[in-house]
Amino acid sequence: MAVPSGDQKPESYYVGVDVGTGSVRAALVDQRGTLVAFAEQPINQWEPQFNHHEQSSEDIWAACCVVTKKVVQGIDLNQIRGLGFDATCSLVVLDKQFRPLPVNHEGNSHQNIIMWLDHRAVSQVHRINETKHSILQYVGGVMSVEMQAPKLLWLKENLRETCWDKAGHFFDLPDFLSWKATGVTARSLCSLVCKWTYLAEEGWDDSFWKMVGLEDLIADNYSKIGNQVLPPGASLGNGLTPEAAKDLGLPAGIAVAASLIDAHAGGLGVIGADVRGYGLACEEQPVTSRLAVICGTSSCHMGISKDPIFVPGIWGPYFSAMVPGFWLNEGGQSVTGKLIDHMVQGHAAFPELQAKATARCQSVYAYLNSHLDLIKKAQPVGFLTVDLHVWPDFHGNRSPLADLTLKGMVTGLKLSQDLDDLAILYLATIQAIAFGTRLIIEAMEAAGHSISTLFLCGGLSKNPLFVKMHADITGGNGKDEQSWESCVSQT
Ligand SMILES: Nc1ncnc2c1ncn2[C@@H]1O[C@H](COP(=O)(O)OP(=O)(O)O)[C@@H](O)[C@H]1O
Numbered sequence: 001m002a003v004p005s006g007d008q009k010p011e012s013y014y015v016g017v018d019v020g021t022g023s024v025r026a027a028l029v030d031q032r033g034t035l036v037a038f039a040e041q042p043i044n045q046w047e048p049q050f051n052h053h054e055q056s057s058e059d060i061w062a063a064c065c066v067v068t069k070k071v072v073q074g075i076d077l078n079q080i081r082g083l084g085f086d087a088t089c090s091l092v093v094l095d096k097q098f099r100p101l102p103v104n105h106e107g108n109s110h111q112n113i114i115m116w117l118d119h120r121a122v123s124q125v126h127r128i129n130e131t132k133h134s135i136l137q138y139v140g141g142v143m144s145v146e147m148q149a150p151k152l153l154w155l156k157e158n159l160r161e162t163c164w165d166k167a168g169h170f171f172d173l174p175d176f177l178s179w180k181a182t183g184v185t186a187r188s189l190c191s192l193v194c195k196w197t198y199l200a201e202e203g204w205d206d207s208f209w210k211m212v213g214l215e216d217l218i219a220d221n222y223s224k225i226g227n228q229v230l231p232p233g234a235s236l237g238n239g240l241t242p243e244a245a246k247d248l249g250l251p252a253g254i255a256v257a258a259s260l261i262d263a264h265a266g267g268l269g270v271i272g273a274d275v276r277g278y279g280l281a282c283e284e285q286p287v288t289s290r291l292a293v294i295c296g297t298s299s300c301h302m303g304i305s306k307d308p309i310f311v312p313g314i315w316g317p318y319f320s321a322m323v324p325g326f327w328l329n330e331g332g333q334s335v336t337g338k339l340i341d342h343m344v345q346g347h348a349a350f351p352e353l354q355a356k357a358t359a360r361c362q363s364v365y366a367y368l369n370s371h372l373d374l375i376k377k378a379q380p381v382g383f384l385t386v387d388l389h390v391w392p393d394f395h396g397n398r399s400p401l402a403d404l405t406l407k408g409m410v411t412g413l414k415l416s417q418d419l420d421d422l423a424i425l426y427l428a429t430i431q432a433i434a435f436g437t438r439l440i441i442e443a444m445e446a447a448g449h450s451i452s453t454l455f456l457c458g459g460l461s462k463n464p465l466f467v468k469m470h471a472d473i474t475g476g477n478g479k480d481e482q483s484w485e486s487c488v489s490q491t
């Protein structure tokens with residue numbers, strides 16, 4: 001239930017809905033930006049085959065409705081002024097009447113989303129990259145299998161009759177949500193520039209779509225993938241439709257903003273954070289010296305610049321896709337939270353860990369952190385892994401190697417599989433992820449970025465060990481220790 005903050009009763013409220021990989025979150029904030037209420041609801045994922053990851057747009061919309069209704073309980077609905085969405089950059093497929101279409105061989109139309117981490121389109125992205133089309137310079141030189149063009153080509157080549165020929169609309173998930181709320185099919189510049197090869201100043205490039213075999217999308221002025229493009233935050237149509245208002249428990253007609261991808265919403269929030277008054281060295285430094293690291297299922301590393309910077313293996317440069325008027329480079333690690341969960345949950349000592357954490361009313365991660373403190377004795381915790389090392393690319397390398405074929409690796413395994421081994425493997429996994437962040441920073445700096453502060457947000461930023469390892473491992477990057485900080489903020 002919402003409780004107004006401060007002495008003065010707020011006059012206006014805003015609802016923000018954040019659709020991550022594992023759950024949907026809603027926040028109610030007042031006109032001062034103070035968080036008034038928060039709710040979370042898990043969402044379903046299906047993996048019908050290895051590397052095929054699917055979701056349901058109906059399921060996600062239903063979860064958006066649940067969390068939105070929760071956060072506005074107890075407040076005067078007439079004080080709600082606006083609503084905005086962010087979501088993962090997953091591909092939503094609808095037919096010409098806006099009904100879900102199956103993205104699988106089973107024909108299950110409930111599963112109409114190819115998720116961002118889906119790697120089914122390996123052959124397609126390989127062929128796209130072989131074209132060496134000039135547009136590829138705006139995605140770090142190599143298109144990722146996680147972007148939309150290879151997934152569209154996969155649908156055309158594999159589900160021609162059941163999906164491709166019937167499709168009327170292909171949306172990025174954030175744009176699907178704003179359409180669902182307003183009936184407006186306009187796309188956000190954020191989605192189209194970052195995942196669909198749209199250029200902020202030039203628009204679509206017909207020659208790219210023709211060269212990769214998706215020339216049919218050019219028809220009707222790109223009506224299936226978007227021909228009205230708005231900057232994130234722009235007001236859409238006549239606002240919330242009566243039907244969506246009923247679903248969400250909000251008043252019809254309130255303003256709805258053009259959306260952002262989830263990492264970009266997190267990036268905008270922390271890169272623009274007001275840090276005055278905390279005595280941090282970054283207070284006096286430009287926003288271009290900040291790197292936002294949005295760490296949830298994956299980690300995304302967002303750095304901005306006044307002029308375009310081309311960094312091999314790092315997505316972008318993308319103009320105005322996150323901060324208006326600035327270019328964005330986006331590094332990333334496809335699995336970070338998911339990798340930590342995979343390592344911990346797959347270990348033989350996991351049931352023992354679960355039982356012990358439950359007995360102490362702690363999360364498994366809080367328990368592991370205190371266990372590491374116990375076994376490190378007098379040495380710094382990081383030294384526990386001198387003999388155990390993890391290579392974290394279990395789902396390929398997004399940046400800076402941009403190689404989806406890479407796999408994970410653990411060296412230094414012994415025959416024992418007790419709780420100490422699990423804790424040390426967990427630590428080595430976090431360290432490997434932090435070294436990945438360091439490699440990304442080094443690549444960005446070599447190309448012209450000058451980064452002095454990391455701003456972390458997302459689920460993993462709640463883990464103090466994850467934050468400490470990022471500070472230790474990136475701070476030793478030949479930098480003046482005084483000028484290097486790690487600021488933590490939670491979205
Ligand atoms: N308190 C916590 N301590 C450690 N890890 C956490 C905590 N809360 C969430 N996580 C981890 O963060 C990840 C999910 O982050 P989240 O931002 O919710 O992801 P997404 O946006 O992808 O759904 C999971 O791997 C989870 O284990």
Ligand SMILES: O=C(CO)[C@H](O)[C@H](O)COP(=O)(O)O
Binds near residue numbers: 089458
């Ligand atoms: O590619 C993305 C951003 O560009 C994805 O949306 C992101 O990696 C998935 O986000 P999360 O890990 O927060 O669920």
